[in-house]
Amino acid sequence: MGAKETALSESQEDYLETILALEKENKVARVKDIAERLGVLRGSVSGALKNLGEKGLIHYEPYSFITLTPTGKRLAGEIARRHAVIRDFLEGVLLLNPEQAETNACRMEHAMDKAVVDRLVQFIDYIHDCPRTGPDWIEAFVNYYSKEKPDPEQCRECLAECVARHGAAESSQP
Amino acid sequence: MGAKETALSESQEDYLETILALEKENKVARVKDIAERLGVLRGSVSGALKNLGEKGLIHYEPYSFITLTPTGKRLAGEIARRHAVIRDFLEGVLLLNPEQAETNACRMEHAMDKAVVDRLVQFIDYIHDCPRTGPDWIEAFVNYYSKEKPDPEQCRECLAECVARHGAAESSQP
DNA sequence: ACATAAAGTTTGGTATACCAAACACTCACA
DNA sequence: TGTGAGTGTTTGGTATACCAAACTTTATGT
Numbered sequence: 407m408g409a410k411e412t413a414l415s416e417s418q419e420d421y422l423e424t425i426l427a428l429e430k431e432n433k434v435a436r437v438k439d440i441a442e443r444l445g446v447l448r449g450s451v452s453g454a455l456k457n458l459g460e461k462g463l464i465h466y467e468p469y470s471f472i473t474l475t476p477t478g479k480r481l482a483g484e485i486a487r488r489h490a491v492i493r494d495f496l497e498g499v500l501l502l503n504p505e506q507a508e509t510n511a512c513r514m515e516h517a518m519d520k521a522v523v524d525r526l527v528q529f530i531d532y533i534h535d536c537p538r539t540g541p542d543w544i545e546a547f548v549n550y551y552s553k554e555k556p557d558p559e560q561c562r563e564c565l566a567e568c569v570a571r572h573g574a575a576e577s578s579q580p
Numbered sequence: 581m582g583a584k585e586t587a588l589s590e591s592q593e594d595y596l597e598t599i600l601a602l603e604k605e606n607k608v609a610r611v612k613d614i615a616e617r618l619g620v621l622r623g624s625v626s627g628a629l630k631n632l633g634e635k636g637l638i639h640y641e642p643y644s645f646i647t648l649t650p651t652g653k654r655l656a657g658e659i660a661r662r663h664a665v666i667r668d669f670l671e672g673v674l675l676l677n678p679e680q681a682e683t684n685a686c687r688m689e690h691a692m693d694k695a696v697v698d699r700l701v702q703f704i705d706y707i708h709d710c711p712r713t714g715p716d717w718i719e720a721f722v723n724y725y726s727k728e729k730p731d732p733e734q735c736r737e738c739l740a741e742c743v744a745r746h747g748a749a750e751s752s753q754p
Numbered sequence: 755a756c757a758t759a760a761a762g763t764t765t766g767g768t769a770t771a772c773c774a775a776a777c778a779c780t781c782a783c784a
Numbered sequence: 785t786g787t788g789a790g791t792g793t794t795t796g797g798t799a800t801a802c803c804a805a806a807c808t809t810t811a812t813g814t
Contacts, residue, residue, distance in 0.1 A: 502695070522674070522676060532724045550702065
């Protein structure tokens with residue numbers, strides 16, 4: 407039983423994600439609020455909701471409040487996670503401004519497989535956990551992209567600081 | 581004069597990108613080949629081409645070969661660059677397999693601003709240029725995502741090797 | 755309690771992008 | 785120099801996703 411799980415369109419993913427956010431804020435989602443967030447008219451929302459209801463992703467009765475079903479909540483959560491991971495990468499690693507990170511994450515979240523998002527999470531963790539990188543390495547990226555060329559002397563100092571922070575076996579050079 | 585440059589749809593971007601690739605391979609693009617690459621029928625291609633012709637992005641006369649106009653070539657080149665950058669990041673940094681990198685890049689290329697792609701290029705360059713990272717650091721990422729926990733001793737050795745390769749000012753710890 | 759404002763729905767229309775299949779053109783070669 | 789296979793186009797139809805505006809239901813204030 408239960409409707410077969412067809413892949414969602416970008417639009418449908420946006421609706422689910424918005425409904426989840428509104429549920430968290432207001433317990434339930436209202437058509438008006440969904441319309442506002444997505445920048446569409448209320449009439450467009452009604453049609454989309456009927457659709458999501460038929461797919462078993464939301465509880466939808468005309469003129470009543472909207473809530474996610476367990477399946478809908480799971481899917482919405484996955485989408486929201488993608489969004490958050492991508493935004494964090496764009497803002498926290500690529501150091502883009504928050505608005506740019508947000509708008510690009512909104513679009514990218516529909517384009518990335520779960521496997522890619524998972525790997526991205528691991529990569530972000532790796533940067534933070536690896537002694538060779540970490541927060542100061544990310545901060546130094548600003549330096550790199552705003553200058554013409556990296557300064558070798560500054561690089562030596564940076565590496566030395568890194569060693570000082572984390573310790574390393576004695577080095578030798580040929 | 582000249583048609584005002586409306587933002588392209590994902591579909592239109594795919595057509596332009598495909599035409600550019602076919603031009604490079606065969607001098608000109610043929611409807612049949614475009615249809616094959618994009619997985620659509622020839623009839624769908626005709627309609628799309630008429631559209632791109634009206635936008636001034638391709639030279640389109642019914643029953644004749646198809647070539648990009650200078651504007652079309654510029655746009656197609658930008659899209660192809662996005663695609664390549666994203667694929668390289670997915671494959672060369674996140675270490676995803678080539679197929680996954682390719683299919684995700686195909687989708688992501690439509691979702692990322694030029695500014696984000698540019699920053700991603702700088703980030704990839706940074707990884708390769710910074711003494712603290714570089715190719716061996718990327719290789720070690722495999723280790724990280726395939727193990728439960730990083731091994732502190734291995735991390736010390738890794739950092740020591742890095743220092744050995746690049747040299748660093750003498751370190752001291754409190 | 756009831757008028758009216760606010761919220762939600764429905765209907766009819768647009769635009770995109772595709773398919774299926776009939777149709778038209780082109781070119782190679784017989 | 786036809787003729788047929790292959791290539792390109794057109795037509796009619798589908799599905800999505802939206803808007804505009806008429807309409808219905810619910811909620812609010814006095």
